[in-house]
Amino acid sequence: MTAADRWDAKYADWHEPGSPSEFVTGHAELLAECPTAVDLAGGTGGTALWLAALGIDTTLVEVSGRALEIARSTAAERGVQLRTVCADLEAEPLPTAAGLGSERGWHAVVCANFLHRPLLGSLSGLLAPGGIAFVQIATVKNLLINARPGRPYLVERGELPGLCGGLEPISFEEDWFGHRHEARLLAHRPG
Numbered sequence: 001m002t003a004a005d006r007w008d009a010k011y012a013d014w015h016e017p018g019s020p021s022e023f024v025t026g027h028a029e030l031l032a033e034c035p036t037a038v039d040l041a042g043g044t045g046g047t048a049l050w051l052a053a054l055g056i057d058t059t060l061v062e063v064s065g066r067a068l069e070i071a072r073s074t075a076a077e078r079g080v081q082l083r084t085v086c087a088d089l090e091a092e093p094l095p096t097a098a099g100l101g102s103e104r105g106w107h108a109v110v111c112a113n114f115l116h117r118p119l120l121g122s123l124s125g126l127l128a129p130g131g132i133a134f135v136q137i138a139t140v141k142n143l144l145i146n147a148r149p150g151r152p153y154l155v156e157r158g159e160l161p162g163l164c165g166g167l168e169p170i171s172f173e174e175d176w177f178g179h180r181h182e183a184r185l186l187a188h189r190p191g
Contacts, residue, residue, distance in 0.1 A: 003088050007064035011044060014066070017074050018043060020050035021112045022177075023136045023184050030132055030186075031056065034107035038126065041089055041114035045071025045082065048110075052080040056108070059083040061095060090116050094126065104128040105189075112136040115153045117163055124166030129191025133167055134184075135160060139174055141181040160185050 024047050031037070031054060038059045039048040044067045048060035052075065060082060062068050068084045075082035085095050105128035111120065115137050123133050138146075140154045160183040161169050167187035174183045 003063050003090065004065065004086075007062075008066040011064050011066040011070065014044055014070055016044070017049055017070055018046040020047040021110065021134070021136060023112065024110055024134050025050060027134070027186060028054070031108060034132070036106045036128075037108035037110065038095075038106045039110040039112075040119065041111065041116075042071075043067050043113075045074065045084075047112060048082060049074055049078065049080065051108070051110075052082045053078065057081070057083075059085060059095070059106075061085045061087050061089065063088045089114070089119055094119070094122060105131060107131045109133045113138070113149075115149075115155065120160075120163040121165050123164055124189050127167075127189040129189055132170070132186065132188045133164065134186060135164060136182055136184050139181050139183050141174075144181070146180065155183050159183070161187070 034056055036057045037051045040061050042048045042060045042062055045060050048058050052058040060071055065086055068086055072084055087095060106126055107128050109123055109126050137155045137160060138149055140156055142154060161172055164185060164187055168190055170186040170188055172185050
């Protein structure tokens, strides 16, 4: 079974997007000067749709065609522009901002609840100088009360900033957020 098949099966009974990441929405003021954004492995588009509603030229990258259908349908219903790209971020080259019309890189990158260490190491290359990254990943401490995600998809304590080379942290915290223990990194590309 491919990653696309697995995630299509997960989203088979979904008809609406999930909620946007509160980590991202809680920093809306930082997005005021961001004309472009990309949400990596953004599922059904909850965060991407929220960004697009702010007037940000937003791209949603996701492996599940079903999730992308939900995001596109919701964007049409809400009257917002949302670009979608179907890609397996663990197996395919990253779509670049230049390839999608933004020559200098995206001004904001979101990677929430998706851990692929090589991807995190390449985030700075996706950003325009001064661009910001929102990275939110569950930690191994999450296993104390949650069986999922499994250990391969969790970061160790203090690991996340080191995975995001080339980015300067603005803030970093690890704590319980509701029922999940997460590492949350807000960082920017110098320049």
